[in-house]
Amino acid sequence: MAQDKTRTEDETGLRVRSLRALLPRAAPGQVIGLLGGSFDPAHEGHAHITREALRRFDLDQVWWLVSPGNPLKQTGPAPLSKRMQRARQVMQHPRVAVTDIECAIGTRYTAQTLQTLQAVRPDLRFVWLMGADNLAQVDQWQDWRWIFDHVPIGVLARPGDRAAARGSVAAKTYQFARLRGRESRLLAQSVAPAWCFVNVAMKDVSSTEIRAAGGWANGASATD
Ligand SMILES: Nc1ncnc2c1ncn2[C@@H]1O[C@H](COP(=O)(O)OP(=O)(O)OP(=O)(O)O)[C@@H](O)[C@H]1O
Numbered sequence: 001m002a003q004d005k006t007r008t009e010d011e012t013g014l015r016v017r018s019l020r021a022l023l024p025r026a027a028p029g030q031v032i033g034l035l036g037g038s039f040d041p042a043h044e045g046h047a048h049i050t051r052e053a054l055r056r057f058d059l060d061q062v063w064w065l066v067s068p069g070n071p072l073k074q075t076g077p078a079p080l081s082k083r084m085q086r087a088r089q090v091m092q093h094p095r096v097a098v099t100d101i102e103c104a105i106g107t108r109y110t111a112q113t114l115q116t117l118q119a120v121r122p123d124l125r126f127v128w129l130m131g132a133d134n135l136a137q138v139d140q141w142q143d144w145r146w147i148f149d150h151v152p153i154g155v156l157a158r159p160g161d162r163a164a165a166r167g168s169v170a171a172k173t174y175q176f177a178r179l180r181g182r183e184s185r186l187l188a189q190s191v192a193p194a195w196c197f198v199n200v201a202m203k204d205v206s207s208t209e210i211r212a213a214g215g216w217a218n219g220a221s222a223t224d
């Protein structure tokens with residue numbers, strides 16, 4: 001029994017060390033914004049909200065988490081390698097890293113990703129980033145309350161989604177934990193639950209439109 005426990009602890013330690021080695025470099029104490037997405041394909045809207053998030057939420061870095069596939073979407077995205085390649089072309093910034101961390105972790109659920117990142121790098125502060133459209137549906141995500149209760153969340157305006165976001169289950173449930181837009185630079189240092197909606201200038205672009213215009217071959221499979 002004691003031997004089994006030691007083995008499990010060893011395996012956990014090994015996994016933590018190997019995942020840590022795969023993460024972008026970050027100095028202890030840094031604030032990392034995490035922008036998860038299908039990025040199918042990445043576009044200027046993603047790059048724009050990333051630059052805005054760095055500034056508005058006082059972040060040291062943003063890591064893009066290119067998802068193995070959104071668990072709520074019926075159709076699988078284009079192959080991961082293709083989406084990663086496009087994401088790296090679209091987002092070139094010294095403080096932004098494009099990653100496939102969720103594949104290494106072995107999950108497509110945000111709560112699991114955040115739990116793992118906090119365990120692997122307890123010396124960093126993570127802020128979850130998302131567009132207003134995702135605030136409107138985040139209550140359908142696995143363990144969504146855990147996410148709100150454990151990680152500060154920065155929400156960026158998106159054309160057409162402001163009203164739905166403001167009236168959403170998540171916004172109403174966590175109304176008490178909302179920072180005003182002018183307090184956005186305090187978000188990363190706030191104890192969760194804490195979230196902030198910022199009214200950035202909006203870019204009316206989406207991956208759906210790009211796919212519909214034939215600017216990106218549709219992928220049938222969620223895996224490579
Ligand atoms: N133009 C935009 N303005 C604000 N947020 C955006 C914009 N485009 C994407 N986002 C946000 O970026 C994250 C990743 O988005 P995603 O990869 O799903 O792109 P998308 O354009 O929404 O794709 P799709 O049209 O396939 O749903 C999400 O949090 C989404 O809300």
Ligand SMILES: O=C(O)c1ccc[n+]([C@@H]2O[C@H](COP(=O)([O-])O)[C@@H](O)[C@H]2O)c1
Pocket residue numbers: 035036037038039065067069070071072073108109110111134140141142
């Ligand atoms: O954890 C979940 O249940 C969950 C459900 C839907 C979406 N997400 C995450 O939300 C992020 C945005 O997804 P998408 O497809 O809108 O770009 C991406 O990181 C997904 O993994 C997560």
